[in-house]
Amino acid sequence: MSLPFSPSDPLYQLAIVLVAGIVGGELFSAIRLPRVTGWIVTGILLRATSGWHGEATGLSALSTEAFRPYMSFVLGYIAFTVGAALHFASLKNSGIRLGMLLLCEALITPTLVVATMMTLGAYLAPQQISLPTSVLLGAIAIAGAPGTTVLVIEEARAKGILTRTLLAAIPLIDMVAVGIFVFAAYFFAESGMSGGAWLNAGPVATASVAREFGLAFSVAAVGAVIALGLNRTVVSPAYLGPTMVALILGAWGAAKGLGASGILACSFAGILVSNLRHDTVRSTEAYLHSIGALLFAAFYTLAGMNLDVAMVRRVAGLVALYFLARFLGKYLAAFLAMSIAQAPVQIRNYLGLALVPHGGVAVGLILAVQANPRLADIAPTVTSVGLAALVINQLLGPSGLRLALKNAGEAGNGAPRLLDFLDENHITIGLVGGSKEEIIRTLTAQLYAMPDRPKVSQEVFVNKVFERESLASTCLAEGFMIPHAILDGGQAITGVLGLSSQGIDLDAPDGRPVHAVLLLATPQADRQRHLEVLAAFARAITRDAGLREQLYHARNAAHAYVVLHAEDSHDINYFLEDAITRA
Structure with missing residues (x-):
């Protein structure tokens, strides 16, 4: 049945997405699964059924571009919040764990993915797998899912060493992923995908990484100084939260305008604000906490709608290899790092499982491959394998994270306890x-x-x-x-x-x-x-x-x-x- 009007307005469509996501999340919560999984599944189902009911709902006309500012803001807010967890004075006893984890993640996860794709993957699909394809997929595999991680931790009311390590490690792991990816992307693009030109591409790729991080940090530093300066001189405490929201919007927009990563800029902004004035971060989180469920429900439902499950069938073998290689790399990297750092056995055994979720940063890196004309030959394979595996990771990862928190004895510890001050x-x-x-x-x-x-x-x-x-x-x-x-x-x-x-x-x-x-x-x-x-x-x-x-x-x-x-x-x-x- 058709409606007497054309429901093509983005706000109307967003309302449909939001209501569907809320219902889907509650249904999954009722069967003891993370709400974020329910939101993503709902988005996938909306995409699959929009062809049947598109005329009535308007979802058949859903445009990714129409909601890009909204998606960017939520990604920026996630990056800012997770970056703010890196309060260096509060992490003095976590340095060895974090350092070893970053080192092992940078070495083990991409190496295992590249080796698997170049051997078994090349055997399954020799026309689709090359060294540049495998290396870029390996860099994307490092990235985590800060938004999903934060949501599951909050929902599980988790607190402890594993939780603290996760919240501090995720932004650093994402920075490592972005750095390796930018280097590899510029390296192969500059060499024209030709092995003979690879030796000359190294300096250009290194300079590109330095430029990406330098621009993102500069934007974040200027924005943080302005925001904190306004707070000290003009802005009343009641408007501290809105000022930080403006910082997130400004950091993302300025970084993208300069050709740098908005996620990196917002992460740096969170780190700077947290270490320059830590109480400001708490005020920002409190300000947005009341609408956090609204932001995330719509965001992850829209993310589900942008992931085409049909591509899983087309590259099923490569997707399975990539998913398994990434999972094994995450687990081995975390297990080895925590063993060297002499972390408690609960953290050593379950940190790898908690790192499985794959999210917004990975999507951003995949889109960067699509947008680079000099990587056009490998973009279809990177996109199809990367996004299809991300679907699986987003569906299974939140449950794995929740299981890790439970088995580590940290789920349900978020309620106030007698010794909370003694972290x-x-x-x-x-x-x-x-x-x-x-x-x-x-x-x-x-x-x-x-x-x-x-x-x-x-x-x-x-x-x-x-x-x-x-x-x-x-x-x-x-x-x-x-x-x-x-x-x-x-x-x-x-x-x-x-x-x-x-x-x-x-x-x-x-x-x-x-x-x-x-x-x-x-x-x-x-x-x-x-x-x-x-x-x-x-x-x-x-x-x-x-x-x-x-x-x-x-x-x-x-x-x-x-x-x-x-x-x-x-x-x-x-x-x-x-x-x-x-x-």
Whole structure:
């Protein structure tokens, strides 16, 4: 049945897409699958059925170009948010993990993809597979899916070392993917796909990568300085969120206008704002959180509509090889990197599965191949194999990520817990010192290097801790010490934990060496939680010898975090809502 008007208006079409996506997401959520998978499946079904009902819905006339600004904004917002997770002061204990992961991702994933496509792929389709095709597909395989990852983590209410590693690694992995892709694309384009000219193409390709990243960083830096400057001088706090939205729009638009990557520019903008003024990022996220579901539901439904499942049938063999090679490369790279970094076993075993989702950056790189006339000979194969495999990764990846979060014991940990303030970056291993004063000053310096440091001056805080210690020793039995101070300002409890496997002689009442020192800074408003923390640690340390030994002899901060936040540590780190319910 036809309508008495032509429903070709993009806003009308967007309404149809949004409603269909919301319904599809809720149906998938009802069967315990990620909503993002439901949105993508709904988009694929809308594309498949638009030919039947196009006259009534207007979707047969759906134009990708009509929604490109909307898609670009959501991609920019995703890139900005994920880039903001790279707050360097908060990642001091994650450096080895992230560095090894980036190195292994850059080497193992593309190498495995290229080797598979050049051997088995060339055997299946010798006319379609070449070295340039395989290398570009290998670069695209590195890219992750920041939007999908963030959505699944939020939906699973996940929190922990695996979650933190994912959020910090995804923007860096995408930057590695873009860098390798730009180098390879310019390399093969400049050489004219001819092996004889490859030696001369290297310098041009290297210069192109430097230009891409340089332009994106410059645009982000100028935009961030202007936005933060306006916030300090003209813009009231109520309009901080809209100002950051303008930064995202401006960074994307300016980068694209200069021929650089909008995703890179928005990622750099997020990194800069987060490290120059960290509280601004939280305000931006809070501002857009209320409409986040709307943004993502329409975005991923539209993404599903732009992926043609029919192409899977045409290159099914190559798609299967590419998907399996990428999956194996992701898993092996993550497993090897986490093994070298001595990450907890849960992270080592499940990080690779969590990295499977493939998203917007990959689509952008594929479109870049299509847009380059000098890559026209290989564009059809790269497009068909890359997009078809992306369909599979987007359908299976979110469920794999959710399974990884669950098996790592991090799903459902997003609710407030007693020791939320004691994350990995607030834990230090190898604590040394010859006296209480020296240790307290060492830990205080670490505490004041954190974004959530107390509002009072460092010297005032130290004097308050010494004053409390002079009244009575805060050394508990079994090698634990909790020096602390109650402060007039501040809103939430914070602190740092120092661990010494060898133990330090601090004249504890029971004569034992001290292995763990928890320095607490507590505002008057949070005294109740302060008492709960003291009581919980006192019970756990004196009664649970297993937990005590694991904590005292943790190999690194990540292992100590796992000990304190694991499911079997509920007595020491319980959910606050459970405590309220019991009370």
